Amino acid sequence: MFKKTTVIVCAAALSLLTAAWAAPRAELGYKACLAQHIAQRKAFTLTHPLPPSGFAGNGTAPPAEAGISAPSVPVLMYHYITPSRYNKEPRNRSIVNAEAFEEDMKYLHERGYYTASLQELEDYVHGFAALPAKTVVLTFDDGYENNVAYAYPVMKKYGFRASMFVVGANVPETNGPFDPLGRSYVSREQMESTADVFEFHSHTYDLHYKTEQHCGLVISAAADADRLAPDIRRMKAAGIDTPYFAYPFGETNYRAVYRLAEEGYRMAFTVKDGYVRPGDHPMYLRRIAVTNETDVAAVLEGAAGAGH
Known part of the structure; x- marks a missing residue:
């Protein structure tokens, strides 16, 4: 799993950096920086799943007049x-x-x-x-x-x-x-x-x-x-x-x-x-x-x- 993740991250980084180096010279610094940042962000997301909250409910009960549950809440x-x-x-x-x-x-x-x-x-x-x-x-x-x-x-x-x-x-x-x-x-x-x-x-x-x-x-x-x-x-x-x-x-x-x-x-x-x-x-x-x-x-x- 780790090897697969590493390959995905490296491929994403290479793709983004290639696009950055293909940009006009005036945009090169920004493009390269952004590509590196996006690659780092993707790597972090893949290697750091959100820690489980362990949430098991607050114990709130629906009001007595609840009736039909809301399909969505504003x-x-x-x-x-x-x-x-x-x-x-x-x-x-x-x-x-x-x-x-x-x-x-x-x-x-x-x-x-x-x-x-x-x-x-x-x-x-x-x-x-x-x-x-x-x-x-x-x-x-x-x-x-x-x-x-x-x-x-x-x-x-x-x-x-x-x-x-x-x-x-x-x-x-x-x-x-x-x-x-x-x-x-x-x-x-x-x-x-x-x-x-x-x-x-x-x-x-x-x-x-x-x-x-x-x-x-x-x-x-x-x-x-x-x-x-x-x-x-x-x-x-x-x-x-x-x-x-x-x-x-x-x-x-x-x-x-x-x-x-x-x-x-x-x-x-x-x-x-x-x-x-x-x-x-x-x-x-x-x-x-x-x-x-x-x-x-x-x-x-x-x-x-x-x-x-």
Whole structure:
């Protein structure tokens, strides 16, 4: 098996390097670098299968009203929530007006949607539990304080649950008076006081930025497995130690996924558009980015039919 793998890797490397050397001289450095990187990546993938998680279910039971199990589940992704009067960047698709968010939640409530926890979603993905046909998962990336100011009261009113992926280095112990025009982050004190709605997970400790990496490509710092390893340790030391993760900018690669799996992460989210279904790879789950223009009714209707 080892010999076969070695032959495959060598053949792939030779093919890629040949293509690189055939490129025009001006592109030679980049092409050769990229070919080497791809060959190394393929070799790592072939020789480093993901470590088994040993996951045997969280023991979640489907709600009594489950009925027919959902064929797929939409995981909705929000970021920054603010009232329209404070939205100074209306074209920024990561900013959702608080009024639009409240309409989304009202729509879910009036139609009887169940908001699943990540433990329940994990059991659903692995086939350990069913979820109601009308199920949605609510996620918030980056840990903005306005999620607490504007989203939390609405979700609490409707009895909803949600997951927030925070950047550990941005989390203060406590916050002063909330400034709706500022950019502040949820504090540890707020994490405790909103735990009846939010569960909190990792968006890295301090890797939510882009940096130049292999061959001059500028990508998420969290996609660098060598940076990710110590960052994971810092996040766990900060007390945010769950098996769930969201990739900054949705960017990752096999080395980074392998590192996360080594450290006990069992489920992670991208920003690739689509639904979650039983049997999906738990480290590459899709989500649906919600903007002010998102037709939530259409998103929910899609979940009932197709999945991906």
